[in-house]
Amino acid sequence: MTPMKVALLFPPQGHFTQPYLSLPSLTAYLRTHGHEVEQFDENIEAYDHFLSEAYLRRALEKIDARARMAELDAKSELVFSDMERYQVLSEIAVAGDEVAGSIEEAKRVIRSKEDFYDYERYLWAGRTIEQGLRIVSTAFAPTKLTAHGFIMRFRVERTDEIIAALDCEDENPFVDFFREHTMPRLKAADPDLIGISLTFASQVIPVLTLCRQIKAWKPDVHITVGGGLLAYTAEKLSKREELWGLIDSLVLLEGERPLLQLTEHVAGERDLADVTNIIYRDDAGEVRVTPQEKPLDISTLPTPDFDGLPLDRYFSPELVLPLAATRGCYWGKCVFCTLYTVIGPGYRGRSIEQTIEDMRSLQEKHGANSFYLAIEDLPPEMARAFPRAILDAGLNVNWWCDARLEHKVFDEEVCRDLAASGCKRIAYGYESASKRVLARMCKGIDPEESMKLIRRTHDAGISVTLYAMIGFPTETREEAMETLETILANRDSIQEVSARVFYLDERSEIFQRREEFDIDEIYPDPEADLQVYYDFHCKSGMSRAEARQVYLDFTKALRSHFPVFQNTNMLYHELKSHYFLYLVKHGTFEALRDEVLEPNVERVAATGGRPRRGDHVLELPLAFDRSVLDDIVNSIDSATIRPRYQSDLLEDEDRARFDRELPPLARSPSTLLYNARTAEVQCLSPAAADLLERCDGRRSPEEIVSVYPEEVRPQALAALETISKAGLIEAVPPRH
Amino acid sequence: MKNDDTRDESAEPKVSQENAAKEANEDPKQPQRYEFKIAPVDPKNNFDFEDVADK
Structure with a gap:
């Protein structure tokens, strides 16, 4: 056996709170057999890169939210597609700079053994990360990258559309990411064999985007792709000519033995036809499926080997x-x-x-x-x-x-x-x-x-x-x-x-x-x-x-x-490990509920003394009522209209129909507020915004509401309390 | 109704955001003048449980 250099990659998009098992299992197996393996978790690398201050600032420049909001706000009415844009752009216009400036701190909080368990800090950090991902998505619209998915308008059930996505640099964020971040490291590793995981549908476009760049660099390097999703799609995929310019073999079922045999193949010691559980194309251009071996006795396998993964970069403390x-x-x-x-x-x-x-x-x-x-x-x-x-x-x-x-x-x-x-x-x-x-x-x-x-x-x-x-x-x-x-x-x-x-x-x-x-x-x-x-x-x-x-x-x-x-x-949003870690910290669910999720202390209103609007509150006046707009946009369930496999993007055709058929939204002002301490966004009616404006630290709550007709003062005081509980005002102690 | 592609932008009123907000707020005939509405804007509440379950 000749020792080979193998690179194993887990491409985006998967979850970001912990490593997956595929690479460590394969790495352990290959290392036990004497091969040199470098493993690359490009999923966490990509999230870490996109959620960085420099990247978000570039994305914000590209989006230019304020200018695009000014255009929308100048309209006499908004049709449905305007409303969709308005929803995203208004949040970015009010919070984008702050999110970019605090994203590094948000990641630090999520990774910190102390701050992660401070629930208020945790929520702030989680929201900031979500907002950061919305900025990234908007820069590549209509593409959506979230904590749970990566979807493009190109369908992953259609080979033609997948191929079209590979060079679509305006909408595919991974073209630039792989070129600038993955390829230099892969070139430095200079492997004899490259194995790529394809487990989720959200990885299909990134995997082939990466393969194209690898082939452009080194056409002769053997690229093999394996993983759960291929069990469903490999046979269909293998019928497409376009695939074979990007990939040399597809592994079916368990990867350990085929991968080991592929190292022998690249060493010139085994024919591809003798590698089990793979699909490949022979020299005559015929697609071949090799014999299937019986499943592995997993008690013979080594402990998964996580060495070489960036274990300190997962979004988890x-x-x-x-x-x-x-x-x-x-x-x-x-x-x-x-x-x-x-x-x-x-x-x-x-x-x-x-x-x-x-x-x-x-x-x-x-x-x-x-x-x-x-x-x-x-x-x-x-x-x-x-x-x-x-x-x-x-x-x-x-x-x-x-x-x-x-x-x-x-x-x-x-x-x-x-x-x-x-x-x-x-x-x-x-x-x-x-x-x-x-x-x-x-x-x-x-x-x-x-x-x-x-x-x-x-x-x-x-x-x-x-x-x-x-x-x-x-x-x-x-x-x-x-x-x-x-x-x-x-x-x-x-x-x-x-x-x-x-x-x-x-x-x-x-x-x-x-x-x-x-x-x-x-x-x-x-x-x-x-x-x-x-x-x-x-x-x-x-x-x-x-x-x-x-x-x-x-x-x-x-x-x-x-x-x-x-x-x-x-907590549910970060399903993989965050809720679990909170359970570990508090012992039982009941303790977690009573101490964190539903503590028996209400958020205290700071309406005593002389309320003053906090400096941490950022504001954007809007010509349309964002909360009414949210109700309209959120009432559309794309899956009911037209179910699409693992995608909630609306079809252009449906969007055009809504533009024609839904009543447009008339102008009606509102104010969008971003609370930089909680990373929450609030929409205020003009009266509520006026009330907040009057919180200048010089007047008591009664003095603040005294300008309103007597019959509305109780509502105004109640609203003041809501504003306070939302953390938008601070109480300046009364003068003595 | 015209869709976005055919909209004649020059026909749209050009009002600055601040002015628009102020105008409406100061209009005493506005029926919602004393509606003190504070609504959280939280698009992540719209996440689909199915997306979370998949990975």
């Missing part, structure tokens, strides 16, 4: 490292699931001793005390023995994972042991409260027993997250509402709900057996050569539009009833 104790699902019967497509057939596990050793060595090496078990579900034997093993080993760790609602396994003792071993959160696949729907899904769980288990889990001190699915074929509105009502009725024991609408995936069992589920029609997009999800018609149960509406009602109810989803949503 502490490392939460992912670990896979198992691959596959021991249940494997749910008809909607496509897991076997992604990681191959069969269910395999490492021994409990190995997982304990993985945790111990990563704790020693990186000081990581928190782990996310990146497994599909906690198998019964592991649920029973793993907690004891952690305690017996004297490991002081915190962890969380997904699990099936196995009511016979998770008895009181198991739940207690899990909590004692540091398990702070379990995410259960609940899906539905309806026995009939669960039976049709082949979930193999009983909703009533499930709810008892949920209570046991919660009572043991573990935070419970439920996955819920709406619109499973044949599900009625009543059945979906039963799910919502059951969840709400048991909300004392449930801390988070992750709801989604059912998608019909062509790799799922239900797709093959769709007639049995009353699906009589599917609607393929004739131009989408990479399509894997289909819109469909079902003869019974809710229509797709109804299911979406129930989902919207469902999420609205979650927002009003669950503390984690209320106010700012920030």
Whole structure:
């Protein structure tokens, strides 16, 4: 075997709070076999770069929000597309400079072990990061880069559109990012083989953008792409000529062995035809699929190797490292699931001793005390023995994972042991409260027993997250509402709900057996050569539009009833690890709720003394009422109008229709305020803005409102209190 | 209704933002003159739960 230099890259866009497991798993495997591996997490690198003061300042210059706002404010009325622009530009015009100036501090707060847990500072930092991403997105409009997604107007289900996105420098922020930041480091590494992860649809355009730049630099270097998404799309993608100018091979299923064999190929020691589990194009131009090897025995794998990743740059104060104790699902019967497509057939596990050793060595090496078990579900034997093993080993760790609602396994003792071993959160696949729907899904769980288990889990001190699915074929509105009502009725024991609408995936069992589920029609997009999800018609149960509406009602109810989803949503927003770390800090959800989320102290109004408008409040007078405009723009749900795969962008055609058909917004002034201490934006009516203006530090509240007719003074005083609670005024002590 | 592409910009009233705000506020006939409205503007409340669940 000849040692080779391998570069492994995780391209944007994925989550930014912790590293993913793909590169460390592959790196460990290749290093164990004597290869030199450099791993590049270009996802966190990109977020870190975009959310920097210099980058945001350049973006602001490009956007020129004040000038574009002046144009919009000069109009006699705004049509829908104007309103969309107005919403974004007005926020940037009032807050952009401040956001750019404080973005470095916001990242520092999120990464600081002290300031991260100061909830007010945390919320400020989280909001500032969100605002920073809106600035980046606006500079590349209509592209949207958020904490959770990257979408362009180019559809990732259509190869032609993907290819068109690769050079679209005005809308694709990664063209410049890869050229300026990734390529110089990759050139310095000068690898013999380059492996790129493609797990999410949000990575498709960035991956191929990067491949194009690599090929322009070094046409002969072998680029292989592997990951979860390819399990669905590789075969379709491989039919496209354009692909083979950018990529040399596609890896299907697990990457360890194919990647190792590819190192032998680039060393001239193995033919591509003898590399297993790949698709490639041979010298005659024929696309070949090589034989599939049986799944790996994962107990033979080394501990994931995170060395070389920028571990101090994730947006988190502490490392939460992912670990896979198992691959596959021991249940494997749910008809909607496509897991076997992604990681191959069969269910395999490492021994409990190995997982304990993985945790111990990563704790020693990186000081990581928190782990996310990146497994599909906690198998019964592991649920029973793993907690004891952690305690017996004297490991002081915190962890969380997904699990099936196995009511016979998770008895009181198991739940207690899990909590004692540091398990702070379990995410259960609940899906539905309806026995009939669960039976049709082949979930193999009983909703009533499930709810008892949920209570046991919660009572043991573990935070419970439920996955819920709406619109499973044949599900009625009543059945979906039963799910919502059951969840709400048991909300004392449930801390988070992750709801989604059912998608019909062509790799799922239900797709093959769709007639049995009353699906009589599917609607393929004739131009989408990479399509894997289909819109469909079902003869019974809710229509797709109804299911979406129930989902919207469902999420609205979650927002009003669950503390984690209320106010700012920030903890849920940073789902991967922030909520978990707050749980670790406070011990239990109840403590977190009482000490942080719903403290028993009201935000005190500073209306005593002589209120004075704070210097930290930035103002922008507007010719249109921004709060009315928000109501109109936010009332449009793009997914109801025209469902698009992983995209909430409106189609130009729909936008043009709204421009024609929706009544335009008439002029009516308002004032936009940015509170630089909280990073919150408020919209004030003219009277409220006038009231704030009168808070000059020289008058008492009564004197301030004395200019108004007597009958409106009580409202004015109440408004003053609201303004104060929003942190817009400070009280100057009364003179003595 | 004309759409944005065909709009004749020269026909639009050219009023500065500050003046526009002031004019409306000082008009005693404004029915909302004493409406003290303070509304948080928070586009992230519109995030889709599904986006969060995917990664």
